[in-house]
Amino acid sequence: MNALSDLIVKEGWRPLGIAAAAALVCAFFDWDLAAWFFLALAGALLWKYRKPARTAAYFEKGSVTAPCDGRVTAIDTLSDGSVLVEIETGWFDAALLTVPFVEGVSSFETVTRGTRLPRRSALVDTLNERGSLVFEDEEGRSVRLTHMLTLTPFALLIDTTLPGKRRMRGERYGVLTHGVTRLALPASTRVAVNPGERVYATQTLLGYMR
Incomplete structure (x- = not known):
């Protein structure tokens, strides 16, 4: 399993990709405010769709x-x-x-x-x-x-x-x-x-x- 798949859940890649692409487009046209907005949105989505490294603790049956x-x-x-x-x-x-x-x-x-x-x-x-x-x-x-x-x-x-x-x-x-x-x-x-x-x-x- 690669590092990217361990980073966020698969359902998060689409919205994250859209936000990142929008940030790049806005940066290309020098729309700085919009570019920063979409970059911040991409960061928020990365955090939201993160895949925390967790180990299931042992609990008794039931x-x-x-x-x-x-x-x-x-x-x-x-x-x-x-x-x-x-x-x-x-x-x-x-x-x-x-x-x-x-x-x-x-x-x-x-x-x-x-x-x-x-x-x-x-x-x-x-x-x-x-x-x-x-x-x-x-x-x-x-x-x-x-x-x-x-x-x-x-x-x-x-x-x-x-x-x-x-x-x-x-x-x-x-x-x-x-x-x-x-x-x-x-x-x-x-x-x-x-x-x-x-x-x-x-x-x-x-x-x-x-």
Whole structure:
């Protein structure tokens, strides 16, 4: 694997290339202000689509790790007894999405294209672009994940070949540049994080399913 592929995720090359090309064109025509803008944008995209060097820590069976980078914004109990953990991914967080189980079996449900309204909008849960997945381990314990975009020009990208394939925890399955991830954990889950905490994909333990 070459050094460039280790630097950023493959989905980042297209927007990064466009920004870099725009900077070169503006520099050629001596449009200095625009050239600096696109150069700064290219730098920001390079940071956003970076591929952090992370080693999956060992956790006991039934553990659930964070599928994305961000900050825990809510932990609630749903009407069916399951536990909802909400994580908000910001502009300074890496854009990667990773499998939260050890050898989980994943089921891809759908990606619904839509708007990218801000969190404060009353229509955010109705109109915003989102994707849903269900990860299930060998003992039948499952976690539903919903990724929703907010205030970003970049689409939600999820590997559509997920169903029927065994996945290792920490394996990357998509890209979320800015938005919210909601995990519905089984009612018996012992949550290991609190609202306000920062979490990191693959490395942060969210809880144990009993």
